[in-house]
Amino acid sequence: MPRWKPDTRQRLVMAALQLFAEKGYDATTVSEVAERAGLTRSTFHRHFGDKRDVLTAGQETLSRLLSEGIAAAPADATPMTALAAGLEHASAGMTAFNREVGPLMHAAIEANDELRRRSTAKRAGLAAAITEALTRRGTSLATAQVAxxxxxxxxxxxFSRWTDPSRDENPGELAPLALAALDELHAAARRLR
Amino acid sequence: MPRWKPDTRQRLVMAALQLFAEKGYDATTVSEVAERAGLTRSTFHRHFGDKRDVLTAGQETLSRLLSEGIAAAPADATPMTALAAGLEHASAGMTAFNREVGPLMHAAIEANDELRRRSTAKRAGLAAAITEALTRRGTSLATAQVAxxxxxxxxxxxFSRWTDPSRDENPGELAPLALAALDELHAAARRLR
Incomplete structure (x- = not known):
């Protein structure tokens, strides 16, 4: 029983991920996904171009949220403070639905080479979005890329700590976990030698 | 007139890249690549699975060279010193041929979404190879990932400085440029705040 109240788009994502887990990504059709969700094929296509988009659509939102949060940080914020603001804003946009589907999505992506490539490309897209948002604030390119x-x-x-099924049933919010991870990595970067 | 003496594989790569630039990646066939190189289709397939492999095959070599260089660093080397050893070893494996084809390869990849995704995935593969080589030396995961x-x-x-056509005709070796870039980024990481 899901803890979130799924809307149409979320029902399609969940149906797709269940089918990918049951019969594999390649063997799953859009019609089956729509049927499992109790919706029509045309409803599917109002939300997604094809079944691949089910797995990566959320990451465009994520890029946008990160950029917005960085842009909204105070003008005198350091690059790391602005980055933290971006992570906090993006984390606030992640819901119980994202937490539910995270592990299923991860499993589907790991099981398929083409999806792994798309996912990696989206991850690089996140880095590019952050770099752009930071350089727009006047951060140097090298600093922005490292950040x-x-x-x-x-x-x-x-995110992986937030969605770890071995953790508490009530994991709280993503933001403190993402910010703690940023602190750890920042400390590692300063200590690098 | 190329400055390097191309072997069969290099002739195929150069022919493919020229055709990609002239008529686009999608419109280029393996037969045309083989013909341009003065070789047969079956020779092509002894070297590459398909035309996509022309563009990313070199990056597997690069991952291997980076890992080898990191593994061969003295046991008491810091993570950054081991990483520098990896970059130096990998740079030494890049020849005048790599320098010639670098910009053509970059242009072909930038012009095609599918190739961009593959290239980005390979880039992520490099990071994974470095992370693995460093953790095998006892570096913590966070430090290894940042490095x-x-x-x-x-x-x-x-590499982009080495292959920049606006630079000197005799650009010297890649290694000093890669190591200087590492120094810049390392300094940026330590100064991050």
Whole structure:
């Protein structure tokens, strides 16, 4: 029984991920996904171009949220403080639905080479979005690139801790976990030698 | 007139890249690549699975060279010193041929979404290879991941300076450029706040 109240889009994502887990990504059709969700094929296509998009659509939102949060940080914020603001804003956009589907999505991506490549590309897209948002604030390119890589690693580390099924049933919010991960990685970067 | 003496594989790569630039990646066939190189289709397939492999095959070599260099660093080397050894070893494996085809390869990849995804995935593969090589030496995962991202950025920054057509005709070796880029990024990481 899901803890979130799924909307149409979320029902389609959950149905797709269940089918990917049961019969594999390649063998799953859009019609089956729609049927499992109790919806029509055309409803599916109002939300997604094809079944691949089910797995990566959320990451465009994530890029946007990260950029927005960085842009909204005070003008005198350091790059790391602005990055933390971006992580906090993006984390606030992640819901119980994201937490439910995280492990299923991860499993589907890991099981398929084409999806792994798409997912990795989206991850690089996140780094590019952070780099751009930081350089727009006047951060130098080298600093922005290094900060961006820390930000992407921190988000994924925080997210994997948040969605870890072995953790507490009530894991709280993602933001403190992502920010703690950023602190760890930042400390590692300063200590690098 | 190329400055390197191309072997069969290099002739195929150069022919493919020229055709990609002239008529686009999608419109280029393996037969045309073989013909342009003065070789047969079956020779092509002794070297590459398909035309996509022309563009990413070199990056597997690069991962291997980076890992080898890191593994061969003295046992008491710091993570950054081991990483520098990896970059130096990998740079030494890059020849005048790599320098010639670098910009053509970059242009072909940038012009095609599918190739961009593959290239990004390979880049992430480099980071994973560095992370693994460093953790095998006892470096903590967070430190290894941060170092790996610096290493990938440094290699690409050094490589783009090495292959920049506006630079000197005799650009020297890649290694000093990659190591200088690593120093810059390392300094940026330590100064991050």
């Amino acid at each position: 961006a890589e820390l930000g992407v690693l921190a988000f994924h580390l925080g | 790996a991202e610096l290493g990938v950025l440094a290699f690409h920054l050094g």
